[in-house]
Amino acid sequence: MLKTSLKPKPGQPTFLHKVELIVSQIPAGKVMTYGQVAQCIGQGTARLVGMALSSLPKASSIPWHRVVNAKGGISPRANPQSSLEQIQRLLDEGIQFNRNQELDLNSYRYKP
Structure with a gap:
């Protein structure tokens, strides 16, 4: 099994900080996947x-x-309100969902 160390070296950004940096770059109306x-x-x-x-x-x-x-x-999520909030925020940015509450990644995926 591949081990990944998430503990930063001294002076290096934390994993959370790296996530924040990437996610902050996603423009309104676009999405990225967790894996991406x-x-x-x-x-x-x-x-x-x-x-x-x-x-x-x-x-x-x-x-x-x-x-x-x-x-x-x-x-x-544990709190269903958070899922509803996410959907509403994406709708407010012009993202459309199909009847399965999924969006078209080919249309909305952000590729940095």
Whole structure:
């Protein structure tokens, strides 16, 4: 099994900080997948990116809502209100969902 060290070396940014830097670059009306964020960082997994984003404070300015699962859907959360908030924020940015509550990644995926 491949081991990934998420503990930064002295003077290096934390995994959360790296996630914040990538996610902050996603423009309105575009999305990235959790796995895509992990790949850009070159560290961690989609699940770890999700955990990092879930640790953001409620008032964070990081556009966490622009990160979706590999199917273009909203990942389930312990608090269903958070999922509804994510959908509404994406709708407000002009992103459309199909009847399965998934968006078309070919249309909306951001490729930094």
